[in-house]
Amino acid sequence: MNLDDRKIKILNAIIKDYISTGEPVGSRTISKKYELGVSSATIRNEMSDLEEWGFIIQPHTSAGRIPSDKGYRLYVDQLMKIETINESSIKMIEYLLKQKIDQIDLLMKEVAKLLSLITNYTSMVSTPQIQKTRLKHLQLIPLDDKSVVLIIVTDANLVTDNVIKMDVKADQETLNKLSAMLNESLKGLNIEQINLPLIQELKIKMGVYGEIVNPILDAIDKTIKTSSTPDIYLSGSMNILNFPEFSDIEKAKQLFYTLEEKDLLVSILSKHNSNGIKITIGCENEIDEIKNCSLITASYTIGGRSVGTIGIIGPTRMQYEKVVSLLSYMSNNMDKLLNKILDG
Amino acid sequence: MNLDDRKIKILNAIIKDYISTGEPVGSRTISKKYELGVSSATIRNEMSDLEEWGFIIQPHTSAGRIPSDKGYRLYVDQLMKIETINESSIKMIEYLLKQKIDQIDLLMKEVAKLLSLITNYTSMVSTPQIQKTRLKHLQLIPLDDKSVVLIIVTDANLVTDNVIKMDVKADQETLNKLSAMLNESLKGLNIEQINLPLIQELKIKMGVYGEIVNPILDAIDKTIKTSSTPDIYLSGSMNILNFPEFSDIEKAKQLFYTLEEKDLLVSILSKHNSNGIKITIGCENEIDEIKNCSLITASYTIGGRSVGTIGIIGPTRMQYEKVVSLLSYMSNNMDKLLNKILDG
DNA sequence: GTTAGCACTCACAGTAGATGAGTGCTAACA
DNA sequence: TGTTAGCACTCATCTACTGTGAGTGCTAAC
Structure with missing residues (x-):
């Protein structure tokens, strides 16, 4: 050869x-x-x-x-020679940068929309993974006799809330003390470091408070586990129908059903944990249903830490140059967009 | 005639x-x-x-x-004679009832999935509208020098959080006082009653705190406005491709693009504000793109107040009896499902 | 008012032929 | 030895034509 x-x-x-x-x-x-x-x-x-x-x-x-x-x-x-991103795309992204969006999920939706609009492919955007950030503040708020709200704020200013059910009543003062103690122990820790062993350790350490502390610690563990699964926003799924390679409706349907499996998409996107652009072509994809598709992904960062992924999926006959240049431009700008929300 | x-x-x-x-x-x-x-x-x-x-x-x-x-x-x-819902559907719903789901949006997704799975049509589920519930508790938490987290809990135990940026620093004590005052003024009010005039009134009333209170009150207004737009979860959009009335791909595409417009869906679903089942057939729909579809919606309640809508969209050639019986059964059970999450 | 009978319509499936894009192979040429 | 012109061959696609059958509307008889 x-x-x-x-x-x-x-x-x-x-x-x-x-x-x-x-x-x-x-x-x-x-x-x-x-x-x-x-x-x-x-x-x-x-x-x-x-x-x-x-x-x-x-x-x-x-x-x-x-x-x-x-x-x-x-x-x-x-x-392939990487193109520089074209003028009109830049304008659209700048327009997005100027808009006043103050919720992360809304921003993510807009980003997904923009990506699919510019490329005419299907775009996927995963929300920032809280587990990649550090605990900044933790607060317990009494709700009623039997429940407490747990608020976790991380250094990327991501906030999650969770209602905790308890058997015993906890008053504001106790909760404040507890919050302070927990803050002291956990502050600055990477969220994914706050795992079961650490929780167990804390349980023992705080044994004095027993009844109250245990359900709260369990709740912290659960909250971290559940809220660490990122959401995925898709946009332009229907663009698939524009490509001759999916003119056979059965094929298109199969792909659509796959794209509806958000868990699957999460696992696909989370495979991309390096920096830069990753291109997966046809059979290189692990999932059978997208073996006739190409997937291009890029990670984005908050404060230098890679926390999420944006991606484009389309037929293997894809305009690779354009998508690559768009995704790298966009991923570089995600930091700005997110910080506008997170830092005000 | x-x-x-x-x-x-x-x-x-x-x-x-x-x-x-x-x-x-x-x-x-x-x-x-x-x-x-x-x-x-x-x-x-x-x-x-x-x-x-x-x-x-x-x-x-x-x-x-x-x-x-x-x-x-x-x-x-x-x-049409309303059927009683069939056994297998009941089983599937009961199975859902038994599952341990502790987040409202996850539950909503599951409900949507189930509805589309049972009917083979496309289902839509709107999340509970916070504005239909009453303020139960409000809390301000200092985050860092320039920002404060605003937590709002309503009587349906729905929780929202929002980061507020401020020009001046506010210490924990001031914020606690403020929280207490705001709670006193606003507690028990219907969320949609907390509108601009009321906020203005409060600004005047709390004039003393000036600098600190104003941005917080603005944030409350904003939070209520933004978080009162319900989310919509769709499931089984692709089922549309199974119906001969959409074998013309162009028609299907048009419908798909319409279904991607979540804002539009929100406005359609929010039109249903009565109790019971509402059926809209073909041309009766206001939106041109779904004039060859039928839409069946039902509202669901939390604690007796109607807060959201579930619905099925499909071709006008729809199994009306089945869908009606399913939706009324499901909407009656939503209360249970939600309370399991909200009350633990 | 109901029905049998019949001519008529029209979508749809199947067939046959024409068309044209593109190939592989061979033989001749530089 | 690499390159090229020429030619036979393949095969998807398009078009025109035809037969079939489901279903109708109308009429005349019951």
């Missing part, structure tokens, strides 16, 4: 053409549209090699070639 | 048959399947009248008849 310069050029041409037209690319198209200085017959010979090596596929005898997942992978890794 | 007994029976037969098969119903089908004791020719004559009066429609010359919106309306108002 000798991928010489001409073969690379031909493969590049095939992929570029197929991405933009969606039609299988024939040898004549290449020899006419792309100036390689050779005839279609020569290109046919080269294409035959490229097919043998698995970079392109022929859907049927009398059709042109389309790129395989392996072809796209080569393209993405070596051939 | 004289809708005699036989015509009613024929109309009933057409609608029942069409709902179950989805195929236009011919005169012969009726004379064979439904024992009316008359020949197909007679039925044809009657059908001709029914069509003239607008209860049924002939898609094309050589096809049977299908019910019109007017036909469905008559059916729903007068002919």
Whole structure:
């Protein structure tokens, strides 16, 4: 297998053409549209090699070639030139930056909307994972005879509340003391560090308060566990129907049902825990239902810590350059957007 | 126009048959399947009248008849017999009742899922509207130099939090005093009663605290405004693709895009503010994009007050009886489900 | 008022042929 | 040895045509 310069050029041409037209690319198209200085017959010979090596596929005898997942992978890794994001996208993002949004989930929805609007693909945005941030403040508020509200604020200014049911009554003063003690023990800790062993340790340490402390500590544990599952916002699922690769409704339906499984999406997105952009093409995806899709994800940060993920899912025939440039621009700006909400 | 007994029976037969098969119903089908004791020719004559009066429609010359919106309306108002909900649905709901779900939004998602699963239509569930409940407790917690967390708890035990940015520093003690004063003034008030005029009044009344009170009061106003917009959870949007009336992808796409407009759905659902079941058939819908759909909604209550809506949207050819019985059963049980979360 | 009979309509499925894009192979050329 | 022109071949797609059957409306007889 000798991928010489001409073969690379031909493969590049095939992929570029197929991405933009969606039609299988024939040898004549290449020899006419792309100036390689050779005839279609020569290109046919080269294409035959490229097919043998698995970079392109022929859907049927009398059709042109389309790129395989392996072809796209080569393209993405070596051939693709990252574009700078286009002007109109920047304007749309700046517009979002200027808007007065003061709730994280609303912002996330808007981000998802914008991503799908710009790309015409389906976008996914996961909300900031509280577990990646540090405990800043914890407060217990008496609600009524049998319940207490637990408020947890983290250093990213993320706030969660949780109603705790108790068998005994706890007055304001006790709760204040307790809050102070808990703050002292837990303040500054990474949320994911506040786990069961630590809770057990605290239970023993605070044994004096027994009855009151235990349910509260349990509640803290539970709150952290449940609120640490990020939400996912999808937008533009329906864009899928615009792509010929999903003109078979059954395929589209299958994908839709998969996209409705938010838990699954969470697990897919949370696989992206590095910085930068991650591209997963077709069969590289672990989930069967999206093996004919490509997924591009980017993580975003709050105060330098990566806390969430934004992503685009679409057919493997995707405008990789554009999506990559958009996602990296957007992920860089998420920090700004979030801080506007969190720091006011 | 004289809708005699036989015509009613024929109309009933057409609608029942069409709902179950989805195929236009011919005169012969009726004379064979439904024992009316008359020949197909007679039925044809009657059908001709029914069509003239607008209860049924002939898609094309050589096809049977299908019910019109007017036909469905008559059916729903007068002919339909409300079924009792079937055993398996009850079991599924009871299963949900037994599950340990301790967050309202998770519960709402599960309810939506269940509704779409049982009906095979698309379900919509709006979260409890906090504005319909009463203020129970309000608390201000210092966060850092410039920010304070505002916690509002209502009598349905719904909790919201909001970070308030301030120019001046407020210490715990001042905030406690303030919380107490605000509690005194606002406790027991219906959340929607806490509006701008009242806030203005309070500002004047509490003039002494000036600098600190004003941003807090503004924040209360804002919090109430933003958190009073209910969320909507959809489930089974994709079920739409199973219905022949949406086999034209363009139509399905249009509907999908409409269903993605959560604000629109909120406004549609919030139109249902009475008790009981509300059925809106085809053209009766105000939004153009769902004029070929039927919408069935039911409100649910917390502590006797109607605070939210559950609904099913599907083709006008809908199994009205089943959906109505399911929604009324479910809406009656929402109270239980919610109280399990809210009261522990 | 009801019914049998009949001509008529029209969507739909199936078939056949034409079209054209694209290929692989071969032989000739530089 | 690499490149190219030429040609036969394949196969999806489109169009036109036809037959079929479900269903109707109308008429005349009961």
